Amino acid sequence: MINTGRKNLLQIVKFRWLWMACSALLLIPGIIAMIYSSVTYSNHAPMKVGIDYTGGTILQYGLEQKLENSDITKTRNSLQSVGIENPYIQILNVNTEQQNNTESNISSIISIRTKFIDKDSNDQDKITEQLQKDYNNPELISVSSVGPTMGKELFKNSLIALTLAILGIIAYLSFRFRFDYALAAILGLVHDVLFVCGVFSILGLVYNVQIDGLFVTAILTVIGFSVHDTIVVFDRIRENLRYYSKKMSFGEIVDASVNQTLARSINTSITTLITLLALYFFGGVTTRDFVLCMILGILIGTYSSIFFCSMLVDFWNDKKTAVQAA
């Protein structure tokens, strides 16, 4: 028997159906949200998309005062009264404790999203003037603007990047491992990406969280991490097969391999999560959603490499032996 260094084995093979059900439970709410969003949103996107993909302008102003949620409606009405069509307003409150070691005295940020402000439009001046009337000393701290054609192109490029990344990984894994391992790793990453996208779809519906160019970056990082984790487990299965394939069944080897790599899988996730959580709580407001996406990805990636991918490999192996026996 393989010495796994632990008394109670985590049983992947035996509780196969439980883990499948568990994955389904994790994925289904997000998938429902994505379907619901595609049907209800006017652009039929499964998630709420930001200006990077739709085109538009976001102006952010720093304010010294704290804002209430009621200020959103107030500002929206006041901007509409000067002819800004459909402004979308968000308020980001800056944690004051964090502020101590920085020089700025901004305590909240008001972010205004409008349609793309062209060179000839004076909408930006109108908004600035109106905010100066409504609040004390608003300071324009950032402008992001994406033209409508640019948005379409960025979207296309993101899809190309995702597809290429997946193809690249399949190619590498098929070269280093057997094709069915590669397929299991890919299904694992699809599992992880679906989960993260699902959560962001729900966040979009409930909290209006929008995805942008950084979201795709985060998803690609999640893909990298997910496969990274899975490989460590598969590498162990491959190694154990070399030594024990005559003495133990494939299922036993899978279980033992998962257990041998369990401490590593969890510890790596912990250290990565520590750094990400530090970024989430102490880092800038602008990268918060980006970091959240990676946190979710790492949690689900760890789960899938332990329970989902190894279960798949064993499942296929069973099917194969059943066919051979018959």
Next chain:
Amino acid sequence: MKNKILMFWFIVLIVIVSTILIFVKPTKLGLDLVGGSRLVLEAETTETIAKITPEVMSRLQIAIEQRVNKLGVAETVVQQIGDKRLLVEIPNVTDLKEAKAFIGETAQLEFKKEGKLPDGTPVWISTGLTGRDLTKSTLSTDASGQWVVALEFNADGAKKFADLTKELVGKPMAIFFDGDLISAPNVNEAIYGGHAQISGGNSGFAYDEAERMVNLLNAGALPVPAKIVEENTVGPTLGADSVAKSQKAGAIGLSLVMVFMILYYRAPGVIADIALVIYSLILFALFKTIPVTLTLAGIAGFILSVGMAVDANILIFERTKEELRAGRNLFTAINSGFDRAFTSIFDSNMTTIITCTILYLLGTSVVKGFALTLALGVMVSMFSAITVTKNFMHLVFGTGELKHPALFGLRKDEIGQSYEAVETKREKARFGILD
């Protein structure tokens, strides 16, 4: 043992060089951290130029570069992306609105004369004399003290101007700037010598207005109009704020990871922490030397890579612990631990590098920064885990039996449990196992 010590001094050398580089080289911070503006301009076709050729693009780039240089800020970037776009980066700009107007203006100066459409409506028609016929323009005042823009034509332009004024004696000649009528004075007599003045019409020029026109004329007109299709501007306060917060987040993240490693892995954890510090030094020195422009996303990539850098150490320590549980001596356990963990480390890092390469090739500049820092991080982490950690482990623990299992976070009764991995002869030789 001798090459172990050589290796140790090699690592020390790298650390010293990295530290010096960190102090000597400046850090290149991205626009989102220092504040500044990143614009993407897209060339538009006109009636005369129906296709944006590479030649048109390079002329546009030169014209935009000249304008950006006139803003008087250091480290600006004007770079062509794709077939018809220019990326313009302007750090530390104070009046962005002004700068944007200045960069985007086509600056087409045209002299026009009166004409009539077939149905009799009067219109201004082109004369063929434009801003391209100028050698330079200067800011000046006229007899009444009003600001005027003085023009000096080149030989060709001087001739055209003389012919035109001769033709138009007693009639108005209109001066258009980017399609706007500036003034339309009556021509009193033919003007020879290639000098002319533009006054601001009835209302006259304000100083700023005249100065801007002079600058634009001297920088040269854009061959085709260019519109801004993407803009990212970050004010200096937000930038400084982001730097401070990222530093804090990085420091907290790094220290917590270090504490975790010591609590869980004990003595090897301390070594992993030292390796982690060396890793950070090397990586930061690399960032400064290449140089990599650090953006907010790039810093996130850097901090994330710290979490991932310990992964290699964790893989190795877990393997080493397993070997120790099997009752191997320290030297063998460390060697085989490293050797067996290596394929996992290599394969898993390769996939991260694959995704980073794709991000780098296809991504926008923000994404590129993230991909580059993460990929460099992964590569340096492989070096630091495989050379630094391994070297220190051997130097610290030597070759003896494991006397104090607690150093590795193991219990005494765990040692010497059955372990059936049967190594091949080649593996035995590689791990240094003696039968």
